[in-house]
Amino acid sequence: MSPIYHLAVLGSPSAAQISDLEESVGNAVAMFDLRLGQEISWEIVPKIFDPDQQRSSAAVFFGGEEADSASLVSLLRRGIPVIPVVSDLSCVSAEIPALLQPLNCLSYTNGGAKRVATALLECVGLLPKQRRVFVSYRRDEAKEAALQMFDALSARHFDVFPDTHSIAPAEDFQTMLWHRLCDSDVLLMLDTPGYFDSRWTTAEFGRALAKGISVLRVGWPGASPSARLATASRAELEDEELDFNTGRVSDSAIARICLQLEEVRSKSHAVRTINLMSNLRIGVEAIGGEVIGMGAGKGIHVRLPTDQLVVVYPTVGVPTSTTMHEASMNSPDQSVAILYDHVGLHPRWLDHIDWLEKCIQTTHLVKACEAGWQFADWRG
Helix, strand or coil: CCCCEEEEEEECCCHHHHHHHHHHHHHHHHCCCCCECCCEEEEECCCCCCCCCCCCEEEEEECCCCCCCCCHHHHHHHCCCEEEEECCHHHHHHHCCHHHCCCCCEECCCCHHHHHHHHHHHHCCCCHHHCEEEEECCHHHHHHHHHHHHHHHHHCCCEEEECCCCCCCCCCHHHHHHHHHHCCCEEEEEECCCHHHCHHHHHHHHHHHHCCCEEEEEECCCCCCCHHHCCCEEEECCHHHECCCCCCECHHHHHHHHHHHHHHHHHHHHHHHHHHHHHHHHHHHHCCCEEEEECHHHCEEEECCCCCEEEEEECCCCCCHHHHHHHHHHCCCCEEEEEECCCCCCHHHHHHHHHHHHHCCCEEEEEHHHHHHHHCCCCC
16 A cells, blocks of 8 residues: 655754664554554655655755755645754754744754654654544444444544543533534544434534545445545445444454554645645735745744744644643744634633633634734734
């Protein structure tokens, strides 16, 4: 199969840095049953790094006097994260090309390969806290299979939301359900014969599409795919893979679905990030500003018409106080914004983050659909 994620080491890394970074990244992704050179492409100083636009991708750039920068202009224009790494922060101007200097640089002496590996994996959404799946199913038709998927995906370090037991008593069930859906990377749809006969599973499917959340449809034997599934990825169950008496799915089919879901998740993460960045670019350019590029922590560096620089962190899913804290820590001496899509979020949560913004003056929240409007009068 083709790689699910694309990573590259650019610039002029030493042999020791390549070896240490490869070991750190390889160890980190092993917990997800992923391997460098197979599910994750791993390119070392390629002449051109040109990853698939629909796969989560990132590059680390090791600075130096003879560092090759042929791919950088294209990567920055496409919104692919590039993490500049220097021997010491006092050497940025000497080691890093001018077009990368506005981005936050990492010092290799501060944390070494492990810190660079964490920054690289964060950019493609491969930290455990970033892996969220919403399981959509008819309880009277696929409860046993849903529980199997919950166990299998949890073992692969996904945060799995099955609506049967993930919402506390006394909560507004449907409002919280939509909130959790908005915070998911993939809708795993267990397409039993009666899936679209239910108002709620039909709404879950439709609202996932409305939010740009990718759908993986697991087709039950005998269930004809609906015409509305044209954009969904598909995994079909064969008769011998489903026990019709117990409702259990074979272990081999579960493993196959988990691997395919990883691929769908990579695409979803890439596309939703691109959508946020497109909204930002359109808004900023409409008011005469400029998007410079994306660096460590997925911070997008923006120059406003007033020449003020802002670091904008696109948030796929639900922004939290932790999102704001990490953004301000990543860019402590800069104007910082969190870009997010507010549609579908719980009203109480929207009130909560409005209150947070009033209390925390260092970081501001920007709705993706209002980026140009808010940056036109930016006082961050």
